[in-house]
Amino acid sequence: MSFSTKILLLQEAKMTPEEKEVAYVVYVISAILFAMIFAKKIFYFFEMAYVEYINKRLFYNHIYFRKRALSNSQRSILRQYIHFYNQLSLKHKSFFEHRVYQFMKRTEFIGKDINVTDEMKVLIAGTAVKLTFGLRDYHIKSVERIIFYPDEFYSETNKAYHKGEFNLGYKALVFSWKDVLYGYEIEDDNLNLAVHEFTHAIHFYYMRVRRQSTSSAIFLDSFVELTNLLDGSPELKLKLVKSKFLRDYAFTNQFEFLSVIIETFIESPDVFKGQFPRIYNKVKSMLNFNFAGY
Numbered sequence: 695m696s697f698s699t700k701i702l703l704l705q706e707a708k709m710t711p712e713e714k715e716v717a718y719v720v721y722v723i724s725a726i727l728f729a730m731i732f733a734k735k736i737f738y739f740f741e742m743a744y745v746e747y748i749n750k751r752l753f754y755n756h757i758y759f760r761k762r763a764l765s766n767s768q769r770s771i772l773r774q775y776i777h778f779y780n781q782l783s784l785k786h787k788s789f790f791e792h793r794v795y796q797f798m799k800r801t802e803f804i805g806k807d808i809n810v811t812d813e814m815k816v817l818i819a820g821t822a823v824k825l826t827f828g829l830r831d832y833h834i835k836s837v838e839r840i841i842f843y844p845d846e847f848y849s850e851t852n853k854a855y856h857k858g859e860f861n862l863g864y865k866a867l868v869f870s871w872k873d874v875l876y877g878y879e880i881e882d883d884n885l886n887l888a889v890h891e892f893t894h895a896i897h898f899y900y901m902r903v904r905r906q907s908t909s910s911a912i913f914l915d916s917f918v919e920l921t922n923l924l925d926g927s928p929e930l931k932l933k934l935v936k937s938k939f940l941r942d943y944a945f946t947n948q949f950e951f952l953s954v955i956i957e958t959f960i961e962s963p964d965v966f967k968g969q970f971p972r973i974y975n976k977v978k979s980m981l982n983f984n985f986a987g988y
Contacts, residue, residue: 741908750912750979755830761788762795764816771816775878778824778960781986786827793823793832802839806847808871814842817874818867821888825896825956828982831909834892836899838865845872858887860894867891882965884941884958893953913980917952920976930972939969956981963988 741753764772769791772779779790797819803810818840826832837860847870849856857873860866869887877886900910924931934940944954959966959977967974978988 738906738908742911745908745911746915750916750982752830752908752912752982755828755982756786756789758789758792761792763788764791764795768794768812768816771813772820775817776820776824777881778827778985778987779820786985790820790823790827793827794819796833797822800833801837804839804841806841806843808842808844810842814871814874815840817878818869818888821886822892824960825889825892825981826909828984829909829912831900831903831907834896834899836860836862836865836902837867837892837895839867841866841868842871843869846870858891860891860898862898867895882962884954884961886957886961889957889960890953893956894949897949897952909982912982916976916980920955920973920980921948923972923976930970934970934973937969939966959988 737753744753745751772791772794779787782790794816798815801819803815803818822834822837823832826834846855846857847868848854849859849868851859851861856868857870859868861868869891873887877888896913900907900913904910904914924934935945940951940954940958944951955973955977959974959981963974966977
């Protein structure tokens with residue numbers, strides 16, 4: 695018998711029956727927690743291997759122990775602005791609403807010369823949820839606050855006026871509310887400020903958690919496949935550039951390319967699929983989208 699075991703037995707012998715009962719409960723709870731942590735690590739190991747080497751699909755996406763619902767007025771805002779939400783089944787609508795609720799609960803909303811309304815919160819939360827709805831990791835921790843201005847604002851980052859920006863250091867998305875609304879006025883013009891800036895935030899967050907998140911692996915690996923497809927197919931790349939299907943800003947750098955191409959995917963899926971099916975399928979894989987309309 696080891697020395698440590700003897701010590702434990704001696705300590706147990708000195709315990710009262712009540713203390714022994716408490717110690718036993720603590721031991722059982724500790725064992726259960728350890729088993730759960732171990733099982734979670736095993737689960738993620740096999741899911742990551744499956745995603746990386748077999749198929750870019752999550753083992754599960756939507757499991758919520760306590761789903762939260764929105765108010766009727768908040769649902770009305772979703773129906774008004776988020777076309778994606780309107781196409782979901784009743785079950786998926788309840789999942790969507792739960793994620794919107796969670797986003798609003800954990801995010802700080804700040805108004806600069808403008809009062810923050812429920813419409814602002816729900817529309818911005820709905821945009822974030824729409825982009826990540828096919829993925830399990832939807833808590834985008836690179837965004838802790840949303841800042842609204844009534845119109846274009848002066849950015850200290852680069853000393854210029856902006857309609858929107860992602861401030862990584864402050865973990866904030868900053869928006870001109872007028873331009874957020876303009877992005878939703880026309881559903882298929884491939885210009886949506888909220889989608890564009892959220893894509894930047896999602897991209898940076900997923901790059902940070904690539905090894906810990908299977909959602910991140912799906913998103914980033916599919917993006918790499920997309921860039922490899924274009925680099926390996928000069929004719930396809932030239933066709934895409936000459937078509938003007940993506941606005942010129944997309945070709946500024948890889949970050950703007952990603953944001954613009956997701957804007958286009960979200961707003962014009964049928965046209966996108968018809969003109970560039972191979973590119974479309976890579977973007978669809980990135981977002982793990984298997985929903986009506988896509």
